Amino acid sequence: MTTLLIKNGTVIDTEPEPVVLGQVDVRVEDGLIAEVGPGLPDDPDAEVIDATGRIVLPGFVDTHRHTWQTGIRAVAADLTFDGYLRRILNELAPAYRPEDVYAGNLAGALECLDTGVTTLLDWSHIQLSPGHTEATVRALRDSGIRAVLGYCHGGDPGALVREGRRVHDEHFGAGGGLVTMVVAALGPEIVDEAHALAEWRLASELDLPVTVHMGGQGPDSAARGLAFLEANGLLRPRTTFVHANHYTDEEFKRIAGSGGSVSVSPVDEMTLGIGYPVSGRARAAGVPTGLGIDTVTCAPGDMFSLMRAAYLLERGRPDGAGAGFTTRDVLRMATVEGAEVVGLGDVVGSLRPGKQADVLLLRTDTLGMAAAHDPIAAVVLNADPGAVETVLVGGRVVKRDGQMLHQDLAEVHAALAESAGTVTR
Known part of the structure; x- marks a missing residue:
C-alpha cells in the first residue's frame, strides 16, 4: 500500500456543499482519499x-473542451459564432494531421493539469481518420x-456506427483507465434526424452517456430538438446539454426530470453570441450544471477565469434573479457538480x-491571495493559475512546487508551435 499525507493545509471540501474544514490533514492510500481530519497520525512509510x-x-x-484546438489559441477572439464555425471548422480543421x-491534445491536457483541472471532457470533433482518433486517445493518456x-x-x-464501435472496442473495451468514452452527438439540432438517431442508438448499444450541443441555436430550434428527443424516447439520464442557453424554465424542468445535465461555457457563450449563460436557471430547475472552457480559440483555458465569469454573469442578470448565486455555488459547479455532469460523480x-x-494545493503567500478571510471566495475571486502549486490525479503527483512533472515541456511547446504554423499556413 502506498500512502501520502497532505498535512496542515486549509482544506475545502465540496460535498454535499462547499465548506471550509479548517486546518486538517488528508490521507491518501493507493490513490484514494482514505481520511480527512485534524492531526492524522504520521506514517513512517508515507x-x-x-x-x-x-x-x-x-x-x-x-x-466541455475542444482540446484539439489548443494550437490555434486566440485565432477567433473577436468572431461571432458563425465566424467561428467558418474559420475553425471549415478552414482550419481540414488541415489537421494526426x-x-x-x-494540441497533449498540450491542452497539460494546460488543464497545470491550472488545476484534473478531469476533462474532451468534446472531440476532429475524427477525420482512424489516425486522428488514435492520436487523440494517445495524447490524453500520455498527459x-x-x-x-x-x-x-x-x-x-453507417460510418459513424462502424467507427464508434471500433474505437470503443479497440481503446476502451477492456476499460479505459483514466480515459473513458462517451458519445458526442451533433444531432438533432446541427445534423439531420437520421444522423441523430444513429448517434443515440450507438450510445445505447455501447452503454455510453451522450454529450450534445443542444439549446444554443435559438428558442425554436431548442424546442424542436427537445421534442425530437421526447418523441423518440431519447430524453433520458446520462445526457449532457451543452450551450443550453435558449431553453425555457419549463424545458429545464423536463431535462431535470429526465436525469439530464447541462454544461455552461460562460465566456464563449457571451463572446460568440450564443446566448446568456443559464447557470442559475438550470440549477434552479434541479439540473446538475458544470462549467466548460469550450475552446481557447476565443476564451481563456483556466477554471479560475470561468468561475469568475459565471459568478459575475449570474449575479449581474438584468432581472436581478441571480443575486442569490454565491461563490460556493460556482465552486460546486467547478468540482463535484461538474463531476456529476461528466458521469464521474x-x-x-x-x-x-x-x-x-x-x-x-493553492498558494496563499502571494499579494493577490494574502489575508483572505473566506478561502472559498478567495479561490473563486482571487486565485489564478499561478496559485496552483501542486496537483494530484489519482494520488499521483503531476505538478509539484509549481513545476509540471513527467513531460518535457520544451518538446511539447516545440511540437505545438510546428503544428500551429502548419495548420494556419
Whole structure:
C-alpha cells in the first residue's frame, strides 16, 4: 500500500456543499482519499506533503473542451459564432494531421493539469481518420489527466456506427483507465434526424452517456430538438446539454426530470453570441450544471477565469434573479457538480473517503491571495493559475512546487508551435 499525507493545509471540501474544514490533514492510500481530519497520525512509510499556508481542495472538472484546438489559441477572439464555425471548422480543421491532433491534445491536457483541472471532457470533433482518433486517445493518456473522450463522428450514419464501435472496442473495451468514452452527438439540432438517431442508438448499444450541443441555436430550434428527443424516447439520464442557453424554465424542468445535465461555457457563450449563460436557471430547475472552457480559440483555458465569469454573469442578470448565486455555488459547479455532469460523480469532485485523490494545493503567500478571510471566495475571486502549486490525479503527483512533472515541456511547446504554423499556413 502506498500512502501520502497532505498535512496542515486549509482544506475545502465540496460535498454535499462547499465548506471550509479548517486546518486538517488528508490521507491518501493507493490513490484514494482514505481520511480527512485534524492531526492524522504520521506514517513512517508515507510520503508527506507539507501544505502549511496552502489551500487544499478537490481538482477542477472541465465539462466541455475542444482540446484539439489548443494550437490555434486566440485565432477567433473577436468572431461571432458563425465566424467561428467558418474559420475553425471549415478552414482550419481540414488541415489537421494526426500529429497536429496529438500536439494540441497533449498540450491542452497539460494546460488543464497545470491550472488545476484534473478531469476533462474532451468534446472531440476532429475524427477525420482512424489516425486522428488514435492520436487523440494517445495524447490524453500520455498527459496523465483524467479524461472523458467525447467521440464525435461527422460522417454518414453507417460510418459513424462502424467507427464508434471500433474505437470503443479497440481503446476502451477492456476499460479505459483514466480515459473513458462517451458519445458526442451533433444531432438533432446541427445534423439531420437520421444522423441523430444513429448517434443515440450507438450510445445505447455501447452503454455510453451522450454529450450534445443542444439549446444554443435559438428558442425554436431548442424546442424542436427537445421534442425530437421526447418523441423518440431519447430524453433520458446520462445526457449532457451543452450551450443550453435558449431553453425555457419549463424545458429545464423536463431535462431535470429526465436525469439530464447541462454544461455552461460562460465566456464563449457571451463572446460568440450564443446566448446568456443559464447557470442559475438550470440549477434552479434541479439540473446538475458544470462549467466548460469550450475552446481557447476565443476564451481563456483556466477554471479560475470561468468561475469568475459565471459568478459575475449570474449575479449581474438584468432581472436581478441571480443575486442569490454565491461563490460556493460556482465552486460546486467547478468540482463535484461538474463531476456529476461528466458521469464521474462517485469518482471525483470532492474529498469524500473512497473517491479518487484528485487534489490541488493553492498558494496563499502571494499579494493577490494574502489575508483572505473566506478561502472559498478567495479561490473563486482571487486565485489564478499561478496559485496552483501542486496537483494530484489519482494520488499521483503531476505538478509539484509549481513545476509540471513527467513531460518535457520544451518538446511539447516545440511540437505545438510546428503544428500551429502548419495548420494556419
